[in-house]
Amino acid sequence: LQMVREFRSGDSETPLVLMGYFNPIHHYGVERFIAEAKEVGVDGLIVVDLPPEHNEDLCHPAQAAGLDFIRLTTPTTGDQRLPTVLEGSSGLVYYVSVAGVTGANAATLEHVEEAVARLRRHTDLPIGIGFGIRSAEHAAAVARLADGVVVGSALRMPK
Incomplete structure (x- = not known):
């Protein structure tokens, strides 16, 4: 998230998508992660190990905050x-x-x-x-x- 913050200080236009795994997000705290990702300028998420059967764990809250999933x-x-x-x-x-x-x-x-x-x-x-x-x-x-x-x-x- 700090890298995104630094990137956004010089570029507010380029769409930025974070790709990773659910466990670090879960450990960090889903609500906290979504709020900070939105605050620093993340546009979307690719979470490779979270199947659609678990949309309520991250997909739906992320989209409700304005992040693409x-x-x-x-x-x-x-x-x-x-x-x-x-x-x-x-x-x-x-x-x-x-x-x-x-x-x-x-x-x-x-x-x-x-x-x-x-x-x-x-x-x-x-x-x-x-x-x-x-x-x-x-x-x-x-x-x-x-x-x-x-x-x-x-x-x-x-x-």
Whole structure:
């Protein structure tokens, strides 16, 4: 949260989403975390280990405070599960385009195109594609298929 505060001192426009796990937020205190995140300028949260069956633990309170709650979907998220995963999502849907760890495999454009079409049948939210994006050229190609591309391994801060 301190890093967000420092970043916001020089940039109040760039959307900022925190990604992490529920346990540190729970330990910190959900109400306290949400209040401080909102105060310092966080726009949204991705909490990778909090399933939609626990929306009341963080998703609903975060959204009530004006923070987006962004859900992850994967190649293994089936059509039966997808509406449950997307329920309560806001801001965007983050599609993890490859199974496994980041950087291990590349997402094929054919796979991404099929996944985006499937997701669009279930939601009107913008779709961001992450994981398996291996180069600037690959990111540009994926960006033509979705609404955004997440490239975490190549993050560079301006000097």
